[in-house]
Amino acid sequence: MRFLRSRFLQAVIVLVVAFCVFRFGIRPPAPWSVIKLYMAVVALAVLVHISSDSDSWRDFLRPIRDTLTRPERRFVRAVLVVLIPVLLGYYAYSVAAARPEAPPQLRAIHPAPPPSLSFRGKEMNLQGLENPLRKDQASLARHAAAGGAIYIQNCFYCHGDNLDGKGHFAPAFNPPPANFEDPGTIAQLPEAYLFWRIAKGGPGLPRESTPWDSAMPAWEDRLTEEQIWQVIVYVYEATGQRPRRWQEH
Amino acid sequence: MRTAPAIALGVLVALGLPPAAVGQQGDAAAGKGVYERKCALCHGDQGDGQGPGAERLVPRPRDFTSGLFKVRTSANQTPSDRDLFDVITNGMPGTSMPGWSTLPEKDRWSLVAYVKTFAPERFKEPAKKLELPKEVGSSADSIERGREMFEAIECNKCHGTEGRGDGPSRPELKDEWGFPIAPANLTRRWTFRGGKSRTDIATRLAAGVLGTPMPAFLDSVEKPEDIWHLTNYIVSLGPEEPRTVSLVTVGAVSDDIPVDPDAELWKTQRPQDIVLAGQVIIEPRNFNLAIDLVTLRAVHNGRDIAFHLTWDDPTESKAEPDKKVFADVIALQFPPGSAPGEARPYFLMGDANDPVYLLRWEQGKGAAEVTAHGPDTLTPIAGSEVAAKAVYSHGQYRLVLKRALVAKDTARASFAPGVFTPVAFQAWDGGAGEAGAKMSLTTWYPLTLEEPRSNRRFVVPPLVAVLTFAAMVLIIRSANRRHHL
Amino acid sequence: MRNALGVFSVVALLASAVTLIGTDSATAQGGGTIEAEVKYNGPPVVETLKINKDTQQCGTDAKIEKVAVGANKGLANTVVSVPTAKGQAPAKKTVIDQKGCAFVPHVVVMTPGQIDIKNSDGILHNIHTYSSANPSINKAQPKFKKVMTEKFEKPEVVKVTCDVHSWMLGWIAIVPTPYHGVTDANGTTKIENVPAGKHTVEVWHETLGKQTKEVEVKPGQTAKVSFEVKKK
Numbered sequence: 001m002r003f004l005r006s007r008f009l010q011a012v013i014v015l016v017v018a019f020c021v022f023r024f025g026i027r028p029p030a031p032w033s034v035i036k037l038y039m040a041v042v043a044l045a046v047l048v049h050i051s052s053d054s055d056s057w058r059d060f061l062r063p064i065r066d067t068l069t070r071p072e073r074r075f076v077r078a079v080l081v082v083l084i085p086v087l088l089g090y091y092a093y094s095v096a097a098a099r100p101e102a103p104p105q106l107r108a109i110h111p112a113p114p115p116s117l118s119f120r121g122k123e124m125n126l127q128g129l130e131n132p133l134r135k136d137q138a139s140l141a142r143h144a145a146a147g148g149a150i151y152i153q154n155c156f157y158c159h160g161d162n163l164d165g166k167g168h169f170a171p172a173f174n175p176p177p178a179n180f181e182d183p184g185t186i187a188q189l190p191e192a193y194l195f196w197r198i199a200k201g202g203p204g205l206p207r208e209s210t211p212w213d214s215a216m217p218a219w220e221d222r223l224t225e226e227q228i229w230q231v232i233v234y235v236y237e238a239t240g241q242r243p244r245r246w247q248e249h
Numbered sequence: 250m251r252t253a254p255a256i257a258l259g260v261l262v263a264l265g266l267p268p269a270a271v272g273q274q275g276d277a278a279a280g281k282g283v284y285e286r287k288c289a290l291c292h293g294d295q296g297d298g299q300g301p302g303a304e305r306l307v308p309r310p311r312d313f314t315s316g317l318f319k320v321r322t323s324a325n326q327t328p329s330d331r332d333l334f335d336v337i338t339n340g341m342p343g344t345s346m347p348g349w350s351t352l353p354e355k356d357r358w359s360l361v362a363y364v365k366t367f368a369p370e371r372f373k374e375p376a377k378k379l380e381l382p383k384e385v386g387s388s389a390d391s392i393e394r395g396r397e398m399f400e401a402i403e404c405n406k407c408h409g410t411e412g413r414g415d416g417p418s419r420p421e422l423k424d425e426w427g428f429p430i431a432p433a434n435l436t437r438r439w440t441f442r443g444g445k446s447r448t449d450i451a452t453r454l455a456a457g458v459l460g461t462p463m464p465a466f467l468d469s470v471e472k473p474e475d476i477w478h479l480t481n482y483i484v485s486l487g488p489e490e491p492r493t494v495s496l497v498t499v500g501a502v503s504d505d506i507p508v509d510p511d512a513e514l515w516k517t518q519r520p521q522d523i524v525l526a527g528q529v530i531i532e533p534r535n536f537n538l539a540i541d542l543v544t545l546r547a548v549h550n551g552r553d554i555a556f557h558l559t560w561d562d563p564t565e566s567k568a569e570p571d572k573k574v575f576a577d578v579i580a581l582q583f584p585p586g587s588a589p590g591e592a593r594p595y596f597l598m599g600d601a602n603d604p605v606y607l608l609r610w611e612q613g614k615g616a617a618e619v620t621a622h623g624p625d626t627l628t629p630i631a632g633s634e635v636a637a638k639a640v641y642s643h644g645q646y647r648l649v650l651k652r653a654l655v656a657k658d659t660a661r662a663s664f665a666p667g668v669f670t671p672v673a674f675q676a677w678d679g680g681a682g683e684a685g686a687k688m689s690l691t692t693w694y695p696l697t698l699e700e701p702r703s704n705r706r707f708v709v710p711p712l713v714a715v716l717t718f719a720a721m722v723l724i725i726r727s728a729n730r731r732h733h734l
Numbered sequence: 735m736r737n738a739l740g741v742f743s744v745v746a747l748l749a750s751a752v753t754l755i756g757t758d759s760a761t762a763q764g765g766g767t768i769e770a771e772v773k774y775n776g777p778p779v780v781e782t783l784k785i786n787k788d789t790q791q792c793g794t795d796a797k798i799e800k801v802a803v804g805a806n807k808g809l810a811n812t813v814v815s816v817p818t819a820k821g822q823a824p825a826k827k828t829v830i831d832q833k834g835c836a837f838v839p840h841v842v843v844m845t846p847g848q849i850d851i852k853n854s855d856g857i858l859h860n861i862h863t864y865s866s867a868n869p870s871i872n873k874a875q876p877k878f879k880k881v882m883t884e885k886f887e888k889p890e891v892v893k894v895t896c897d898v899h900s901w902m903l904g905w906i907a908i909v910p911t912p913y914h915g916v917t918d919a920n921g922t923t924k925i926e927n928v929p930a931g932k933h934t935v936e937v938w939h940e941t942l943g944k945q946t947k948e949v950e951v952k953p954g955q956t957a958k959v960s961f962e963v964k965k966k
Contacts, residue, residue, distance in 0.1 A: 088713050092712075148301075157527065401876060422900070423897075
């Protein structure tokens, strides 16, 4: 295991391990730009560590210098002299010939809700607002069923039968319809937040959420207050998610 | 865990047991629970296809009490358990029925068992496996024979001469329940109800589609293998999947851009498929849109920009308000002005404060530049500069809209390389009663102008390679010199 | 030899097509004849439709006779059968043709068994049947497929359509007796060689429904039975 003491090899191993962790260890996969950034930081740290004293630095440089000078490594040297320019040339080509990509969407997905909203002229304070239908547990199943009917008549075209945001209209829309099965959506939000989003739709979003892009209708035009609470009950019931409670804040 | 039943199934199939035998493990009582949670909203508690969602769906949800199933691989009318299982798993492409592969396999088998209880009489006779003729691979000859057969057996009567579902019998077609039914658009394999594989297509041709006007052709072709020639021809009619994009690219050309949509130039340009959805935000809502896909090709030459649009529409209609027939319309929407900031107008044709600029073409009227403050507030811009030419043939529109790259005022959109210009699409099938807010649309897409492709990509990389090579030789030399000192 | 003794019931219809149905005489010894007459107290119901395709074969107007009334208020296209009279099925196959984009005859009656479906038009038709007791059929019949043979094994009335030409409508009545007929343009039909005895005569019309009457058949005599069908 003597070769493991080689500084050069240690540096290479650290870089390879770091790359594997960034590339395969992160779920969902990190974008390449992020991986590149992380790798640059790791490489810098390795260099700083190696060059911290001159012995270690010399140790690190030795295999490189050997490859450049030793007659018995002539073959490796020749391969590198060809291979590195070709790889760099290929990289330059892929950069120069790249087609433009869609610009990233800078958009707040869960913007802060307003403190209150006016629902068909009625002022509603959103802070601390609970779903009134949950008070009566006995009729919750009935409300869920009514909510299901509302959902299937209005919502599933975009949000899907499966509540996964993959309704048959979904491919036409960017941003895509919310996926309620995803633990990052409704499970993170109190029900009052859903009420606001359903009642006011895309046009009610603040500027940082690009209201001009959202295809979410403002349902206050079409659904009553109770119907909106019913469909909220259904969405949680059908996905098995639980709304966030206010006291958890 | 989940692979275990799949492996068991594979073993059974390998042993030559009918897959139906596996289906018997389905538990109808357990299926009832799954059905009520996942299926009843459309198919109804009684399985009669009268759930609360049914009213707005076209095609309507299946009425299980009829025991008639569209997709089957059997020679008689009884579908095999496997057929039902596959439909539950893969859904019915082109309809509102999604695939339920997210449900555990056991639940899906239980659903099969439960669905059968709605029409027990229909399942008394076991499914008889349909024997397809010996498979014929695709080849130019086979496709040609398929085309001849397509004409000889008159598929065009319903599916149209070029297969776009625009045949003369189209308006008369009704399903078993008397509801109008549209013939399949054969150029869009991804919407085939029973799947798009060659075997799927051959099976539908051979056995027909129950409950619909599509008859069985197994005994009605000249030779049995014609089923496969027809299949190969149908497969040749269109791509396997839509060629969707997330960025709309306007290619760069150096010559004049032809306004003729059938000009050679357009055949060399990359098709970009744009998926449209029904407008359901404001009244009247359009749950069953007519035009759900528009194919765009776009080029500019530094002076002009041109958009080539292709879309399927079974009827060519001009405005005839007394007959409730409206004109076919298509529109490209842009924010007015030249330097789009971060904020854009509302994607649904703008609003009172922020208008949009439309490049709009209407059958019978031609192209116009329009300012819209919402779907019902259109104001034509004086002195329209847009040139257009449209062709309609065999259920398809092809249209070119051409305009100067830079507009002369800020009511219009201007285009420049290096800028992402928002673009949205809207379409109306007047023959299907679409007009005003009853339309199909998209949200904003980014659009970019390709810069004329310089030769940089051929110059820079060799230069990089040569320089690197030189640098490496220098390093080696200096290292050796130092080493020998 | 049997042919020589064959009995024929002649069914004349709108398009004056003639269907010959032979019955086996062995069971009809000493039988009598039933002459059925069906009258209707309302006006005929005839719809016409403009045709936009295949006009060479189909013409430019389709005439859809929902209720065809002839001279003397006779109701045509009514199936008359004697379900109580049993006998052997005829040897000759029943035939229905598709001619001029119409089913000819518009109504056929047969005993359980096979039927030949002809396509004289030389264009695509599809035989699409609606039934409950027999499996329904939806088979294409392209121009080169001149005859298709189908089987109906259980008694019922089967509706036949063609989706390519949606106005095409025909009826195949499958009755459990060889003693049957379809009324002609004057609303009459003759059923010969019916075994003597008391029988039930049943009439069925596509839009006006069913009626039955009792009749006594005496050897060598003609028993007249008359029905009055009311407007629905």
